[in-house]
Amino acid sequence: MENITPFKRTMIVIAVMTSAIMVLLDMTIANVALPQMQGALGATSDTITWVLTAYTMAEAIFIPLTSYFSSKLGERRLLIVAVSGFMVSSILCGQAQSIEAMVLFRIIQGMFGAVVIPLSQSLLIAVFPSHERGKAMSIFSIGILLGPILGPTLGGLITQNMNWRWVFYVNVPVGLFCLTMIYLFVKTSNKREAVIDWPTMISMAVGIGMLQMVLDQGNQLDWFESRTIQASIIIAFVGIAYFVRRSFKTRSPVAPIWMLSNRNLALGSLMMAIFASALFGLTAQLPMMLEGVLNYPVDTTGLLMAPRGIAAAITLIATAKFMNNGRLKWMVASGAILCGIAGLIMSAYSENIDFYWLILPALIQGCGMGLVFSSLSSIAYTTLKPDQGVAGASIFNLFRTIGSSFGISIATTYQFRSSQEEWNSLGQAINPYNPNLQQWLAETGQKITDPMTQTILQEQVHKQAEIIAFVHTFTFITAMFVLIIPLLFLLKIPKQAVNKAGGAPAH
Numbered sequence: 481m482e483n484i485t486p487f488k489r490t491m492i493v494i495a496v497m498t499s500a501i502m503v504l505l506d507m508t509i510a511n512v513a514l515p516q517m518q519g520a521l522g523a524t525s526d527t528i529t530w531v532l533t534a535y536t537m538a539e540a541i542f543i544p545l546t547s548y549f550s551s552k553l554g555e556r557r558l559l560i561v562a563v564s565g566f567m568v569s570s571i572l573c574g575q576a577q578s579i580e581a582m583v584l585f586r587i588i589q590g591m592f593g594a595v596v597i598p599l600s601q602s603l604l605i606a607v608f609p610s611h612e613r614g615k616a617m618s619i620f621s622i623g624i625l626l627g628p629i630l631g632p633t634l635g636g637l638i639t640q641n642m643n644w645r646w647v648f649y650v651n652v653p654v655g656l657f658c659l660t661m662i663y664l665f666v667k668t669s670n671k672r673e674a675v676i677d678w679p680t681m682i683s684m685a686v687g688i689g690m691l692q693m694v695l696d697q698g699n700q701l702d703w704f705e706s707r708t709i710q711a712s713i714i715i716a717f718v719g720i721a722y723f724v725r726r727s728f729k730t731r732s733p734v735a736p737i738w739m740l741s742n743r744n745l746a747l748g749s750l751m752m753a754i755f756a757s758a759l760f761g762l763t764a765q766l767p768m769m770l771e772g773v774l775n776y777p778v779d780t781t782g783l784l785m786a787p788r789g790i791a792a793a794i795t796l797i798a799t800a801k802f803m804n805n806g807r808l809k810w811m812v813a814s815g816a817i818l819c820g821i822a823g824l825i826m827s828a829y830s831e832n833i834d835f836y837w838l839i840l841p842a843l844i845q846g847c848g849m850g851l852v853f854s855s856l857s858s859i860a861y862t863t864l865k866p867d868q869g870v871a872g873a874s875i876f877n878l879f880r881t882i883g884s885s886f887g888i889s890i891a892t893t894y895q896f897r898s899s900q901e902e903w904n905s906l907g908q909a910i911n912p913y914n915p916n917l918q919q920w921l922a923e924t925g926q927k928i929t930d931p932m933t934q935t936i937l938q939e940q941v942h943k944q945a946e947i948i949a950f951v952h953t954f955t956f957i958t959a960m961f962v963l964i965i966p967l968l969f970l971l972k973i974p975k976q977a978v979n980k981a982g983g984a985p986a987h
Contacts, residue, residue: 488665492603493607494661495661496599496600497604497619498657499562500597500620500627502566502596502658504624505628505630505631506589506593506651509634509635509647511635512767512781517644528579530579531579536590538588540688540692542594543594544736545681545734546558546598546599547598549595550870555668555870556662558595559595559599562593563592563659564655565592567659570589570651570652570655571652572585575645597873598873601620601857602873603668605617618797620857622796624880625759625792625793625849628760630789633782633785633786638650640778641779677734681735683719683720683726686719687717687722688716690716691882692885694713695886695888736874737875739871742864744860745860752876752880753880753882754963755852755853755883755961756881757886760884761891762891769947773946773947774831784838784839787839788846791843791846791850795846795847796853809971811854815847817962817965818847819845822842822844822958825844826841828951830947852961887960894952895949895952895953898949902949
């Protein structure tokens with residue numbers, strides 16, 4: 481990209497990052513509004529989750545196609561089309577009167593939103609000089625982290641004080657602002673010839689789409705006990721296997737998975753998938769504990785999720801100028817350790833915790849997340865060629881999206897199974913021969929044969945089982961954060977670029 485003034489660079493950053501945050505918010509902003517949507521759309525508890533599943537499936541399928549669409553349309557035109565389509569589909573989501581219509585519109589919304597994230601990342605890499613790429617990745621990371629983390633906060637406030645349909649309508653003024661900024665300041669095109677390879681595209685869409693379906697619906701359908709899940713896993717495996725083989729053979733711009741032959745992109749993407757699994761698993765489970773066990777209202781739950789994102793943003797801003805290739809590994813390791821420390825604090829949770837014990841680990845974990853995310857974003861681009869920016873971004877963000885789905889699915893299943901086991905274990909202690917139970921009965925003047933006493937005991941067993949299950953899940957998620965550290969030893973970061981912040985070479 482041609483040399484640009486600092487003012488124009490700032491305007492481009494505002495344009496692309498506002499677009500990215502708008503898209504990322506929609507991954508989680510609807511979560512807290514699902515109960516209200518269920519009643520308004522006449523959906524069941526099983527079908528309402530497709531509001532979330534449809535979006536993530538469409539996003540996972542279309543993220544790898546960003547490189548192809550960018551070649552055909554050019555980056556500027558594609559970004560305008562994507563933001564416009566996202567805004568229109570958001571209006572349709574807000575207007576939906578049935579669950580079928582909502583799912584269809586969410587698919588369309590995910591299709592248009594998918595290309596915005598890799599395009600934003602690629603444009604940021606392009607407009608910053610090589611020695612400021614660390615700053616570019618820090619800015620990008622702020623949006624990527626703030627969007628999903630603050631989604632429940634914004635969604636809770638909107639749902640509590642307005643109407644759930646405004647969860648989608650809020651994208652209209654934001655989208656109009658983004659379109660204006662993109663039209664005025666983003667001029668890059670990079671349009672070039674690209675031929676679509678249909679076998680690659682179809683196998684990719686089928687394989688990744690079915691994998692997303694398995695991850696999103698597996699726990700509800702009881703995993704391998706379901707014929708639907710069994711068939712979906714087989715189709716996903718065959719589709720992905722053929723897609724990977726075909727991609728390496730043809731080197732098609734459609735879902736360029738062949739770029740994973742680049743060591744740093746492959747390892748950076750893998751570590752991002754693990755990190756996203758832990759991050760999204762945590763953001764899915766924590767609101768469930770706050771609302772379902774500790775009985776916090778939805779707006780309070782949303783506000784308690786905010787410190788994690790705020791701490792991450794502050795860390796990213798504070799460390800941007802220190803990011804260079806010689807420090808990237810240390811920053812990832814330090815961030816993972818901070819996430820681990822926060823996880824250890826959360827592993828001591830009980831029903832008696834106050835706001836302090838919710839906010840303290842959130843701040844520590846937010847700082848760790850900021851260090852990890854920006855560094856991984858830089859690591860993935862250290863050895864890519866200038867013309868591989870969009871393709872690398874599409875693969876990197878595909879791993880982030882699939883990793884987030886894995887994390888939500890694994891954490892949900894782990895918590896559910898752990899809760900059942902703890903409920904059975906604690907339930908066995910409710911018998912006349914338990915001295916602790918006899919002591920409690922004597923102190924409270926209760927009788928074990930009293931139906932009211934039985935109700936109280938059942939409620940307590942259920943509550944304690946849920947708390948223990950959440951604690952086990954938080955410990956498991958902590959292990960996922962720490963799992964990133966051993967992979968750092970496999971990286972080879974170019975020494976000649978030590979004085980340059982990570983990222984792709986200048987466009």
